[in-house]
Amino acid sequence: MKRLAIPKTYKLYIGGKFPRSESGRVYEVLSHTGDFLANAAKGSRKDARDAVVAARGALGVWAGATAYNRGQVLYRIAELLEGRRAQFIAEIMSCEGVNAAGAGAQVDEAIDRWVWYAGWADKYVQVAGNANPVSGPFFNLSVPEPTGVVAIIAPQGDESLLGLVSAIAPAVVAGNTVVVVANENAPLSAISLAEVLATSDVPGGVINIVTGSPAEIAPWLASHADVNALDLVGAGDLDWVELQISAADTLKRVLPPESGADAAAPALSRILAFTELKTIWHTKAIL
């Protein structure tokens, strides 16, 4: 007799916990053939704001962690993702309608992306900062620091897991904390990734994942005064110019939508986009 399977309840990931949406709403996630897969939580404005609070709360710990530590935590994510490779392949196949080889390639690339960014944790400061030879008795040093809380609209196209990882990893490797709105149509891998994150030594609140409608949630994040930056990489289908205008009220740093196969490609500039350069002048004694 065939065993009756236990389906998973897909919830949000906020502050290291898995709450349902406070709104009580869910929406149906369908397979590429239109079959019911799951009820995902339909995140609300309040959920997004709770996520910002969690992200702000986690910022001190995460930004203050050593670069070596952050690098190891990101590498740990890759390790655990590798271990759950089969689960992600199955979810991606059902959601995105790709074959096992295609789904496997996507998961592999997502794992490799975590590893690539993990390696940057203790290097981007060296590459992007420098000592400045000022005319005077000063030791003058410029170093990049995390911008703060970054709100991300994850890529909404194919390759839901890879798109999500490509957007999150560069922001968090620098020490930012993030609130990410997942791929609306293919949110399952985002929540499964949250399970990986929850067991990867990522402090609660560093990465917060909200599923639901980006069109509904994004405006609240764009105008939120405690959000420092906005990555619109997956917002191409939204009225993203309005989001950018709204973000201007608190002078958020904004990355525009990207499209095509090259969207959110791994790049040092994606890390640096959410850093701030601090320059310190230290007086030297005159001997």
Add this chain to the structure above:
Amino acid sequence: MKFLDYAPAPESQALLDLKSDYGLFINGDFTAGRGTPFATINPATEQRIAMIATANEADVDAAVSAARHAYDGVWSRLSGSDRGKYLFRIARLVQERARELAVAETLDNGKPIKESRDVDIPLVAAWFFYYAGWADKLDHAGVGPNPASLGVAAQVIPWNFPLMMLAWKIAPALAAGNTVVLKPAETTSLTALLFAEILQQADLPAGVVNIITGDGRTGHTLVNHPGVNKVAFTGSTSVGRAIARSVAGTDKKLSLELGGKGANIVFDDAPIDQAVEGIVRGIFFNQGHVCCAGSRLLVQESIHDDVIDRLKRRMQTLRLGDPLDKNTDIGAINSAEQLARIRELSDRGQQEGAERWSADCEIPANGFWFAPTIFTNVATSHRIARDEIFGPVLSVLSFRTPAEAIAKANNTPYGLSAGIWSDKGSRILAVADKLRAGVIWANTFNQFDPSSPFGGYKESGYGREGGRHGLAAYLKPAVRSGARSISAAADHTTTPVSKKSAPAQKAAK
């Protein structure tokens, strides 16, 4: 004149040869503006210096066209070393005409001649000299090999350091291979127009730099012009917000250098007399018309009274008056409008319960003046602790622990500058780590250098000026064919979706 008082020592204006009217500098020549001309006045006397042209929309369009033409036809084709040679020439010409520029700056802006002569103009020359050397070394700017220039840069600058802000904008733009349309502030156009004459002497190709004058409407037209590729603005946070909104959805690259409310933190082990000098330099330099001014003094409680006593004593020795006098410390407030704002905020400080004290100095009969002023007993909620006053007004708060100092320093939407005064290096490093500000001065304040990046966190803007990072603000990565593999990921090269082109990425299913 009292015993041991200073005799007047005014700098001569004889070396100035000003015209009565100035036009717009477009495509290498001065041309009459089509808007209504306005007078630029000496804020120390309220006397007219010259008439300045106003660029209307057609003039802005002509300037942008000239810059585009020069970009396509000349400047983008020139070798980096030749661009550098032009910038070296400009640096030398500024040095040669330094005194003349300093006198003109002081006349038009109201700042003391000792500052325009010893700070502003030397930094202008240094800025061009520094970026001149970058022009043929762009591979090392930090945006990957063979970086590309952006095109036409629209630059709008404030009135507090008129020629210095011009240099901060133009030097990196030209070094990176862009052409420029620059609009100086309405009240301080004069030295930008003298600078245009220097460009003629340097034989810079026509249209590479265009200088258009006018008020905020001219600036608005310029930054919104569809023909510009880069917008660089220094000024108020409210205008910066408006610009950020207006360039939203376009491909224009934006740098904003906006307001500040810098904390100057004095710990109990600081060398107090040096700290007092630093406090004075932090807030009374350039009449406090400094975006990175140390306008909030945070003093450790145990030394609060001592620091305030010594500060008041020091402030009594500040000499306010004729900006052209070489002994003047505090010059004129730049405009009646700014003076009104300083007065309004200071009055508000008193109404909200802070204790006001001003140095006892004689205020000249004409012109715009404000005596150096401090407020004690200031609470973090007071407007004088939150709003940028942009004048010689210091708000004093106290703290007990480093943690409290950090919390108070960061309790502002701004994040441009901060100062730390302590004899203990480890404390300075720890506190500097926690301050959310782009420039931090340890046991010094208001230092500037072309090799040192400058710019803010949070609502003080984004982008950096100065140093390698200031150069990168005018460059983009080389265009390469798309490959998303990690090994090829030297830099970020995907195509952003533009509001006007590209249908947005299609959502799945």
